[in-house]
Amino acid sequence: xxxxxxxxxxxxxxxxxxxxxxxxxxxxxxxxxxxxxxxxxxxxxxxxxxxxxxxxxxxxxxxxxxxxxxxxxxxxxxxxxxxxxxxxxxxxxxxxxxxxxxxxxxxxxxxxxxxxxxxxxxxxxxxxxxxxxxxxxxxxxxxxxxxxxxxxxxxxxxxxxxxxxxxxxxxxxxxxxxxxxxxxxxxxxxxxxxxxxxxxxxxxxxxxxxxxxxxxxxxxxxxxxxxxxxxxxxxxxxxxxxxxxxxxxxxxxxxxxxxxxxxxxxxxxxxxxxxxxxxxxxxxxxxxxxxxxxxxxxxxxxxxxxxxxxxxxxxxxxxxxxx
Numbered sequence: 001x002x003x004x005x006x007x008x009x010x011x012x013x014x015x016x017x018x019x020x021x022x023x024x025x026x027x028x029x030x031x032x033x034x035x036x037x038x039x040x041x042x043x044x045x046x047x048x049x050x051x052x053x054x055x056x057x058x059x060x061x062x063x064x065x066x067x068x069x070x071x072x073x074x075x076x077x078x079x080x081x082x083x084x085x086x087x088x089x090x091x092x093x094x095x096x097x098x099x100x101x102x103x104x105x106x107x108x109x110x111x112x113x114x115x116x117x118x119x120x121x122x123x124x125x126x127x128x129x130x131x132x133x134x135x136x137x138x139x140x141x142x143x144x145x146x147x148x149x150x151x152x153x154x155x156x157x158x159x160x161x162x163x164x165x166x167x168x169x170x171x172x173x174x175x176x177x178x179x180x181x182x183x184x185x186x187x188x189x190x191x192x193x194x195x196x197x198x199x200x201x202x203x204x205x206x207x208x209x210x211x212x213x214x215x216x217x218x219x220x221x222x223x224x225x226x227x228x229x230x231x232x233x234x235x236x237x238x239x240x241x242x243x244x245x246x247x248x249x250x251x252x253x254x255x256x257x258x259x260x261x262x263x264x265x266x267x268x269x270x271x272x273x274x275x276x277x278x279x280x281x282x283x284x285x286x287x288x289x290x291x292x293x294x295x296x297x298x299x300x301x302x303x304x305x306x307x308x309x310x311x312x313x314x315x316x317x318x319x320x321x322x323x
Contacts, residue, residue, distance in 0.1 A: 005030070009038050010047065013061050020058040031256055138197040144183055147171045147204045154185070157201035158194055169194075170209045173217035184217060191220060235280040236263075237290070238301040243272040243294030252292045271296075287312075 008028055019027075025035040029200070039059060043049050048062035110265030140156075147154045148171045155168050169185035174196070181196040186209075202313075241249075246265070255260045266275040290297055290309055299306040 006038055006041060006045070009035075009042065013049075013059065016060075018052060018058040018060040024059070048257075135213050138181055138199065140199040140202045141174075141181055141196050143202045143204055144171060144196055144199070145174060147181075148174055150204075151208050153205040153207050153209055155203040155205055156194075156199050159198045159200050164200060168205070170211075172211065172215060175217070175221050184220065188210070191215075191224075193224065235282045235286045235305070236302075237278045237280055237299060237305055239276055239278060239284070240289075240297030240298040240300065241265075241275045243268060243295065245293045246274060248293055248296070252289055 003029065009024065011025060012024060021035045021039065022032050024039075025032045028035070030038070049213055050060050050062050089318065144154065146152075152171075153168055154171050155166070157164050157166050167187060169183075169186045169187050169192075171183055172191070173184045174181060175184060181195045183196050183199075185192060185194060246268075249262060250258055261279055263277040263279050264275075265277075269276040272301060280289060287305065287308055290299065290305070291312055294309075294313070297309075299309050
């Protein structure tokens, strides 16, 4: 993206006292010709560039001029405008901070780059929840978020199916996954995940806790999610899928889970049917996903799933038969 490259060039010039076009091109990974065009674009955007002639000359910013974007990378500067998540920020009490950050970045950017950032913001939008579902708006989110920031223990009442249990947690971080908020917390020397919308009561305790130095939230979440997905798909199904059902796999299982769900998929035969091995969740969830692929699915194994699918088909046929 050109805007990102221009901001990177601006930061590079601000960091270096002087540099030639070839040095700048090498550092930013572009051709020297492209670098000359970018330098001209910065001038057009109002950045005061000074050209020093001679063998050891080069380009530099006019003494005393600064971009006002210290500490931000080029990608961060443009991304602040490109991909906002206002609902998520509001849930964490950071909506005002997000607006203030964008305002400061905007004030520090040259006019042309500011216009481009606004253009990007109008063409890209982040909508986290999946289709046919609304984002979580858990009442406990605000209190949980405060405890995460302050590193204070939480006493919660947590609902799991038809039972409610009381827990004292060390809240380590919050994750927004497909519009659903999850709390990652320490308890009894282990890390656990709690869906925030299932927290029925929350009390922020006065006692603080020491955050584990080796805990990294993104790494732990990625590893935990992988383990959960493997454990939660105990049902292996061999089936024949029609061309239409193969096209529907992404819709039914979601693009991000497709590789874990479809263990193998053969070439279609002359009638357009392909052999597949699917790793599904057990119980009604996996069966419901197979129903969503019908009528283009024929289960081969296990026999109990084949029988259950046939029974559902028979019930549908009987219920929807003409009277």
